[in-house]
Amino acid sequence: MAERCSRFAESRDKALELFASKGFGQVGMRELASHLGLAPGSLYHHYPSKQHLLLDLIEEFYDELLGTLARIERRRKAPDDLLRTLIRAHLKLHREMPRHFRLVERDSGCLNPDQQQRVRQLREHYEHRLLTLLGPLPRLGDAALRATGHAVASLLNSAPGWLDEQPLTDHERETLLEQLLSGALERLLTPSSQSAVA
Known part of the structure:
Protein backbone atom coordinates (compact mmCIF):
# COMPACT_ATOMS: atom_id res chain seq x y z
CA MET A 1 0.00 0.00 0.00
CA ALA A 2 2.79 2.45 0.93
CA GLU A 3 4.56 1.64 -2.34
CA ARG A 4 1.34 2.39 -4.29
CA CYS A 5 0.92 5.74 -2.48
CA SER A 6 4.56 6.60 -3.13
CA ARG A 7 4.17 5.75 -6.84
CA PHE A 8 1.03 7.88 -7.06
CA ALA A 9 2.77 10.83 -5.31
CA GLU A 10 5.55 10.49 -7.88
CA SER A 11 2.91 10.59 -10.64
CA ARG A 12 1.46 13.80 -9.17
CA ASP A 13 4.94 15.37 -9.26
CA LYS A 14 5.31 14.36 -12.91
CA ALA A 15 1.86 15.79 -13.70
CA LEU A 16 2.81 19.04 -11.96
CA GLU A 17 6.01 19.19 -14.01
CA LEU A 18 4.09 18.66 -17.27
CA PHE A 19 1.40 21.25 -16.42
CA ALA A 20 4.02 23.79 -15.35
CA SER A 21 6.13 23.36 -18.48
CA LYS A 22 3.41 23.16 -21.15
CA GLY A 23 0.50 24.91 -19.50
CA PHE A 24 -2.52 23.10 -18.12
CA GLY A 25 -4.73 23.92 -21.13
CA GLN A 26 -2.22 22.41 -23.54
CA VAL A 27 -2.21 18.96 -21.91
CA GLY A 28 -4.90 16.38 -22.68
CA MET A 29 -5.78 13.40 -20.46
CA ARG A 30 -4.22 10.91 -22.91
CA GLU A 31 -0.95 12.86 -23.01
CA LEU A 32 -1.02 13.19 -19.24
CA ALA A 33 -1.60 9.45 -18.76
CA SER A 34 1.19 8.65 -21.24
CA HIS A 35 3.57 11.08 -19.48
CA LEU A 36 2.80 9.36 -16.17
CA GLY A 37 3.22 5.88 -17.64
CA LEU A 38 -0.41 5.03 -16.89
CA ALA A 39 -3.29 3.78 -18.96
CA PRO A 40 -5.96 6.51 -19.37
CA GLY A 41 -8.46 4.32 -17.48
CA LEU A 53 -6.03 16.86 -10.49
CA LEU A 54 -5.33 20.59 -10.92
CA LEU A 55 -7.58 21.40 -7.96
CA ASP A 56 -5.80 18.77 -5.88
CA LEU A 57 -2.42 20.34 -6.69
CA ILE A 58 -3.75 23.84 -5.86
CA GLU A 59 -5.19 22.58 -2.56
CA GLU A 60 -1.77 21.08 -1.79
CA PHE A 61 -0.23 24.51 -2.42
CA TYR A 62 -2.61 26.30 -0.04
CA LEU A 69 1.84 30.38 8.62
CA ALA A 70 0.97 27.95 11.45
CA ARG A 71 4.65 27.13 12.04
CA ILE A 72 5.53 30.83 12.15
CA GLU A 73 2.66 31.50 14.54
CA ARG A 74 3.85 28.78 16.91
CA ARG A 75 7.31 30.40 17.01
CA ARG A 76 5.81 33.89 17.40
CA LYS A 77 8.56 36.54 17.30
CA ALA A 78 8.83 40.28 17.83
CA PRO A 79 7.06 42.28 15.06
CA ASP A 80 10.29 43.07 13.15
CA ASP A 81 11.46 39.47 13.36
CA LEU A 82 7.97 38.23 12.48
CA LEU A 83 7.92 40.16 9.21
CA GLU A 96 10.77 24.52 -2.90
CA MET A 97 7.48 24.71 -4.85
CA PRO A 98 8.04 26.94 -7.91
CA ARG A 99 5.79 24.83 -10.13
CA HIS A 100 2.89 25.11 -7.70
CA PHE A 101 3.21 28.90 -7.64
CA ARG A 102 3.26 29.00 -11.45
CA LEU A 103 0.29 26.64 -11.72
CA VAL A 104 -1.85 28.60 -9.25
CA GLU A 105 -1.02 31.92 -10.87
CA ARG A 106 -1.45 30.81 -14.47
CA ASP A 107 -3.98 27.99 -14.54
CA SER A 108 -6.58 28.45 -11.76
CA GLY A 109 -8.94 29.94 -14.36
CA CYS A 110 -9.08 26.55 -16.13
CA LEU A 111 -11.15 25.09 -13.30
CA ASN A 112 -14.93 24.85 -13.40
CA PRO A 113 -16.92 27.49 -11.44
CA ASP A 114 -17.37 25.32 -8.33
CA GLN A 115 -13.67 24.51 -8.26
CA GLN A 116 -12.78 28.17 -8.77
CA GLN A 117 -15.02 29.00 -5.81
CA ARG A 118 -13.09 26.45 -3.73
CA VAL A 119 -9.80 28.11 -4.74
CA ARG A 120 -11.21 31.55 -3.80
CA GLN A 121 -12.17 30.19 -0.38
CA LEU A 122 -8.69 28.74 0.14
CA ARG A 123 -7.05 31.99 -0.98
CA GLU A 124 -9.27 34.13 1.25
CA HIS A 125 -8.64 31.86 4.24
CA TYR A 126 -4.88 32.11 3.66
CA GLU A 127 -5.06 35.91 3.25
CA HIS A 128 -7.10 36.24 6.45
CA ARG A 129 -4.62 34.08 8.40
CA LEU A 130 -1.76 36.13 6.99
CA LEU A 131 -3.31 39.40 8.20
CA THR A 132 -4.11 37.88 11.59
CA LEU A 133 -0.48 36.85 11.94
CA LEU A 134 0.75 40.34 11.05
CA GLY A 135 -1.38 41.87 13.78
CA PRO A 136 -4.47 44.03 14.06
CA LEU A 137 -5.13 46.80 11.55
CA PRO A 138 -7.89 48.54 13.52
CA ARG A 139 -8.41 51.61 11.37
CA LEU A 140 -9.34 49.71 8.21
CA GLY A 141 -12.88 48.68 7.30
CA ASP A 142 -13.74 45.11 6.28
CA ALA A 143 -13.34 45.69 2.53
CA ALA A 144 -10.01 47.48 3.01
CA LEU A 145 -8.79 44.67 5.30
CA ARG A 146 -9.64 42.04 2.68
CA ALA A 147 -7.91 44.12 0.01
CA THR A 148 -4.85 44.51 2.27
CA GLN A 166 18.68 39.53 -13.31
CA PRO A 167 22.27 38.20 -13.14
CA LEU A 168 22.39 37.95 -9.34
CA THR A 169 23.70 35.30 -7.00
CA ASP A 170 21.10 33.48 -4.92
CA HIS A 171 22.25 35.40 -1.84
CA GLU A 172 22.00 38.77 -3.64
CA ARG A 173 18.55 37.92 -4.99
CA GLU A 174 17.25 36.81 -1.56
CA THR A 175 18.69 39.86 0.20
CA LEU A 176 17.27 42.30 -2.33
CA LEU A 177 13.83 40.66 -2.28
CA GLU A 178 13.79 40.66 1.51
CA GLN A 179 14.66 44.38 1.57
CA LEU A 180 12.06 45.26 -1.07
CA LEU A 181 9.31 43.31 0.66
CA SER A 182 10.23 44.54 4.14
CA GLY A 183 10.11 48.14 2.95
CA ALA A 184 6.73 47.72 1.27
CA LEU A 185 5.11 45.79 4.11
CA GLU A 186 6.51 47.88 6.96
CA ARG A 187 5.09 51.00 5.33
CA LEU A 188 1.74 49.30 4.84
CA LEU A 189 1.56 48.13 8.43
CA THR A 190 2.60 51.38 10.17
CA PRO A 191 -0.14 53.36 11.98
CA SER A 192 0.39 56.52 9.87
CA SER A 193 -0.30 54.64 6.61
CA GLN A 194 -3.40 53.11 8.21
CA SER A 195 -4.87 56.50 9.08
CA ALA A 196 -4.18 57.70 5.55
CA VAL A 197 -6.27 54.84 4.15
CA ALA A 198 -9.10 55.23 6.66
Whole structure:
Protein backbone atom coordinates (compact mmCIF):
# COMPACT_ATOMS: atom_id res chain seq x y z
CA MET A 1 0.00 0.00 0.00
CA ALA A 2 2.79 2.45 0.93
CA GLU A 3 4.56 1.64 -2.34
CA ARG A 4 1.34 2.39 -4.29
CA CYS A 5 0.92 5.74 -2.48
CA SER A 6 4.56 6.60 -3.13
CA ARG A 7 4.17 5.75 -6.84
CA PHE A 8 1.03 7.88 -7.06
CA ALA A 9 2.77 10.83 -5.31
CA GLU A 10 5.55 10.49 -7.88
CA SER A 11 2.91 10.59 -10.64
CA ARG A 12 1.46 13.80 -9.17
CA ASP A 13 4.94 15.37 -9.26
CA LYS A 14 5.31 14.36 -12.91
CA ALA A 15 1.86 15.79 -13.70
CA LEU A 16 2.81 19.04 -11.96
CA GLU A 17 6.01 19.19 -14.01
CA LEU A 18 4.09 18.66 -17.27
CA PHE A 19 1.40 21.25 -16.42
CA ALA A 20 4.02 23.79 -15.35
CA SER A 21 6.13 23.36 -18.48
CA LYS A 22 3.41 23.16 -21.15
CA GLY A 23 0.50 24.91 -19.50
CA PHE A 24 -2.52 23.10 -18.12
CA GLY A 25 -4.73 23.92 -21.13
CA GLN A 26 -2.22 22.41 -23.54
CA VAL A 27 -2.21 18.96 -21.91
CA GLY A 28 -4.90 16.38 -22.68
CA MET A 29 -5.78 13.40 -20.46
CA ARG A 30 -4.22 10.91 -22.91
CA GLU A 31 -0.95 12.86 -23.01
CA LEU A 32 -1.02 13.19 -19.24
CA ALA A 33 -1.60 9.45 -18.76
CA SER A 34 1.19 8.65 -21.24
CA HIS A 35 3.57 11.08 -19.48
CA LEU A 36 2.80 9.36 -16.17
CA GLY A 37 3.22 5.88 -17.64
CA LEU A 38 -0.41 5.03 -16.89
CA ALA A 39 -3.29 3.78 -18.96
CA PRO A 40 -5.96 6.51 -19.37
CA GLY A 41 -8.46 4.32 -17.48
CA SER A 42 -6.07 4.09 -14.53
CA LEU A 43 -5.74 7.89 -14.42
CA TYR A 44 -9.54 8.29 -14.58
CA HIS A 45 -9.77 5.90 -11.64
CA HIS A 46 -7.98 8.50 -9.47
CA TYR A 47 -9.28 11.67 -11.15
CA PRO A 48 -12.48 12.00 -13.20
CA SER A 49 -10.89 14.93 -15.08
CA LYS A 50 -7.62 16.79 -15.25
CA GLN A 51 -9.38 19.73 -13.53
CA HIS A 52 -9.77 17.51 -10.45
CA LEU A 53 -6.03 16.86 -10.49
CA LEU A 54 -5.33 20.59 -10.92
CA LEU A 55 -7.58 21.40 -7.96
CA ASP A 56 -5.80 18.77 -5.88
CA LEU A 57 -2.42 20.34 -6.69
CA ILE A 58 -3.75 23.84 -5.86
CA GLU A 59 -5.19 22.58 -2.56
CA GLU A 60 -1.77 21.08 -1.79
CA PHE A 61 -0.23 24.51 -2.42
CA TYR A 62 -2.61 26.30 -0.04
CA ASP A 63 -2.16 23.57 2.59
CA GLU A 64 1.56 24.25 2.46
CA LEU A 65 1.07 28.03 2.70
CA LEU A 66 -1.26 27.62 5.69
CA GLY A 67 1.14 25.15 7.31
CA THR A 68 3.93 27.70 6.90
CA LEU A 69 1.84 30.38 8.62
CA ALA A 70 0.97 27.95 11.45
CA ARG A 71 4.65 27.13 12.04
CA ILE A 72 5.53 30.83 12.15
CA GLU A 73 2.66 31.50 14.54
CA ARG A 74 3.85 28.78 16.91
CA ARG A 75 7.31 30.40 17.01
CA ARG A 76 5.81 33.89 17.40
CA LYS A 77 8.56 36.54 17.30
CA ALA A 78 8.83 40.28 17.83
CA PRO A 79 7.06 42.28 15.06
CA ASP A 80 10.29 43.07 13.15
CA ASP A 81 11.46 39.47 13.36
CA LEU A 82 7.97 38.23 12.48
CA LEU A 83 7.92 40.16 9.21
CA ARG A 84 11.43 39.00 8.30
CA THR A 85 10.53 35.40 9.20
CA LEU A 86 7.36 35.60 7.13
CA ILE A 87 9.20 36.95 4.08
CA ARG A 88 11.98 34.37 4.35
CA ALA A 89 9.47 31.54 4.74
CA HIS A 90 7.63 32.59 1.56
CA LEU A 91 10.89 32.92 -0.38
CA LYS A 92 11.92 29.43 0.82
CA LEU A 93 8.54 28.00 -0.14
CA HIS A 94 8.86 29.56 -3.58
CA ARG A 95 12.25 27.85 -4.00
CA GLU A 96 10.77 24.52 -2.90
CA MET A 97 7.48 24.71 -4.85
CA PRO A 98 8.04 26.94 -7.91
CA ARG A 99 5.79 24.83 -10.13
CA HIS A 100 2.89 25.11 -7.70
CA PHE A 101 3.21 28.90 -7.64
CA ARG A 102 3.26 29.00 -11.45
CA LEU A 103 0.29 26.64 -11.72
CA VAL A 104 -1.85 28.60 -9.25
CA GLU A 105 -1.02 31.92 -10.87
CA ARG A 106 -1.45 30.81 -14.47
CA ASP A 107 -3.98 27.99 -14.54
CA SER A 108 -6.58 28.45 -11.76
CA GLY A 109 -8.94 29.94 -14.36
CA CYS A 110 -9.08 26.55 -16.13
CA LEU A 111 -11.15 25.09 -13.30
CA ASN A 112 -14.93 24.85 -13.40
CA PRO A 113 -16.92 27.49 -11.44
CA ASP A 114 -17.37 25.32 -8.33
CA GLN A 115 -13.67 24.51 -8.26
CA GLN A 116 -12.78 28.17 -8.77
CA GLN A 117 -15.02 29.00 -5.81
CA ARG A 118 -13.09 26.45 -3.73
CA VAL A 119 -9.80 28.11 -4.74
CA ARG A 120 -11.21 31.55 -3.80
CA GLN A 121 -12.17 30.19 -0.38
CA LEU A 122 -8.69 28.74 0.14
CA ARG A 123 -7.05 31.99 -0.98
CA GLU A 124 -9.27 34.13 1.25
CA HIS A 125 -8.64 31.86 4.24
CA TYR A 126 -4.88 32.11 3.66
CA GLU A 127 -5.06 35.91 3.25
CA HIS A 128 -7.10 36.24 6.45
CA ARG A 129 -4.62 34.08 8.40
CA LEU A 130 -1.76 36.13 6.99
CA LEU A 131 -3.31 39.40 8.20
CA THR A 132 -4.11 37.88 11.59
CA LEU A 133 -0.48 36.85 11.94
CA LEU A 134 0.75 40.34 11.05
CA GLY A 135 -1.38 41.87 13.78
CA PRO A 136 -4.47 44.03 14.06
CA LEU A 137 -5.13 46.80 11.55
CA PRO A 138 -7.89 48.54 13.52
CA ARG A 139 -8.41 51.61 11.37
CA LEU A 140 -9.34 49.71 8.21
CA GLY A 141 -12.88 48.68 7.30
CA ASP A 142 -13.74 45.11 6.28
CA ALA A 143 -13.34 45.69 2.53
CA ALA A 144 -10.01 47.48 3.01
CA LEU A 145 -8.79 44.67 5.30
CA ARG A 146 -9.64 42.04 2.68
CA ALA A 147 -7.91 44.12 0.01
CA THR A 148 -4.85 44.51 2.27
CA GLY A 149 -4.69 40.75 2.84
CA HIS A 150 -4.91 40.15 -0.89
CA ALA A 151 -2.20 42.73 -1.64
CA VAL A 152 0.19 41.37 1.01
CA ALA A 153 -0.30 37.79 -0.21
CA SER A 154 0.20 38.88 -3.82
CA LEU A 155 3.43 40.67 -2.91
CA LEU A 156 4.82 37.69 -1.00
CA ASN A 157 3.86 35.17 -3.64
CA SER A 158 4.88 37.08 -6.77
CA ALA A 159 8.08 38.76 -5.55
CA PRO A 160 10.46 35.85 -6.27
CA GLY A 161 9.70 36.20 -9.99
CA TRP A 162 10.64 39.89 -10.07
CA LEU A 163 14.36 39.22 -10.37
CA ASP A 164 14.39 36.01 -12.42
CA GLU A 165 16.10 37.66 -15.37
CA GLN A 166 18.68 39.53 -13.31
CA PRO A 167 22.27 38.20 -13.14
CA LEU A 168 22.39 37.95 -9.34
CA THR A 169 23.70 35.30 -7.00
CA ASP A 170 21.10 33.48 -4.92
CA HIS A 171 22.25 35.40 -1.84
CA GLU A 172 22.00 38.77 -3.64
CA ARG A 173 18.55 37.92 -4.99
CA GLU A 174 17.25 36.81 -1.56
CA THR A 175 18.69 39.86 0.20
CA LEU A 176 17.27 42.30 -2.33
CA LEU A 177 13.83 40.66 -2.28
CA GLU A 178 13.79 40.66 1.51
CA GLN A 179 14.66 44.38 1.57
CA LEU A 180 12.06 45.26 -1.07
CA LEU A 181 9.31 43.31 0.66
CA SER A 182 10.23 44.54 4.14
CA GLY A 183 10.11 48.14 2.95
CA ALA A 184 6.73 47.72 1.27
CA LEU A 185 5.11 45.79 4.11
CA GLU A 186 6.51 47.88 6.96
CA ARG A 187 5.09 51.00 5.33
CA LEU A 188 1.74 49.30 4.84
CA LEU A 189 1.56 48.13 8.43
CA THR A 190 2.60 51.38 10.17
CA PRO A 191 -0.14 53.36 11.98
CA SER A 192 0.39 56.52 9.87
CA SER A 193 -0.30 54.64 6.61
CA GLN A 194 -3.40 53.11 8.21
CA SER A 195 -4.87 56.50 9.08
CA ALA A 196 -4.18 57.70 5.55
CA VAL A 197 -6.27 54.84 4.15
CA ALA A 198 -9.10 55.23 6.66
